[in-house]
Amino acid sequence: MIITQSLADKIFPGVDPIGQSLTTGGRKGTVIGIAGETSITNEGTPGMFVYHPHRQFAGDRNWALTQVVAVVALILAALGLFGVLSYGVRLRGREFGIRMALGAQRSSIRGMVLGQGLIVSGIGIAIGLTLAAGLSRFMRSMLFEVSPLNPIVFGGAAGFMIVIAALSAYLPAHRATSTDPRSALQ
Numbered sequence: 442m443i444i445t446q447s448l449a450d451k452i453f454p455g456v457d458p459i460g461q462s463l464t465t466g467g468r469k470g471t472v473i474g475i476a477g478e479t480s481i482t483n484e485g486t487p488g489m490f491v492y493h494p495h496r497q498f499a500g501d502r503n504w505a506l507t508q509v510v511a512v513v514a515l516i517l518a519a520l521g522l523f524g525v526l527s528y529g530v531r532l533r534g535r536e537f538g539i540r541m542a543l544g545a546q547r548s549s550i551r552g553m554v555l556g557q558g559l560i561v562s563g564i565g566i567a568i569g570l571t572l573a574a575g576l577s578r579f580m581r582s583m584l585f586e587v588s589p590l591n592p593i594v595f596g597g598a599a600g601f602m603i604v605i606a607a608l609s610a611y612l613p614a615h616r617a618t619s620t621d622p623r624s625a626l627q
Contacts, residue, residue, distance in 0.1 A: 442470040448489035449475050465491050515601060522602065523609040526558050530613035534620075541622040551614045558610025559603070566599050566606075 442463065449458040449472070458472045479488060537550050577589035 442472060443474040443476050443492040444472055445476050445488065445490045446478055448491065451489060463491070515598075518602065519605040519609075522562065522605050523612075526562070526606065526609040527613040529558075530554055530610070530617055534617050537614075537617050538620075538622045538624075541618065547618040550618050551611065554614035554617075555607060555610045558614075559606055562603065562606030562610075566602050570595060570599060 442465070444452075444458065444463070452458070452463065453461055458475060461472050463470055463472055476490070476492060479490060533554075540550055541547065573595070574590060581589050
């Protein structure tokens with residue numbers, strides 16, 4: 442753990458605090474560093490703080506919150522993608538009705554919509570990955586023992602979005618082609 446200078450002066454007067462054992466909040470740790478004085482009060486008085494490494498307490502409340510934020514962000518991205526592709530397919534309902542009235546097979550229309558949805562989504566994913574890779578150099582100073590260009594994270598996010606794009610294009614296309622062509626032409 443890392444402690445502030447004021448805490449070190451109070452607990453270990455006249456002794457080098459580095460390497461000393463300290464128990465806080467029922468957790469025992471070793472002092473590995475001294476931080477400068479910090480103040481979180483309105484008066485500006487220095488406080489006595491103990492800083493624990495987050496990784497050491499990964500089972501704590503922060504880990505679950507981090508996972509919930511990553512999952513909520515993915516769900517929001519998936520819903521946004523579904524909404525945009527679904528709206529695009531809905532706008533083309535008359536076109537699909539005309540195509541089916543002229544003899545197009547439902548499966549060919551579904552395939553066309555799926556292909557077009559994946560092309561648009563693929564372009565968006567490629568642009569997003571390029572921007573993320575380009576901007577990752579600015580985050581390098583905030584990361585510890587993690588590569589800013591982690592291929593597993595980039596590949597996983599891109600793969601997830603491709604699956605969502607396929608479902609987002611297929612489900613509305615299936616709904617559009619399952620209706621009677623006459624009703625789409627009215």
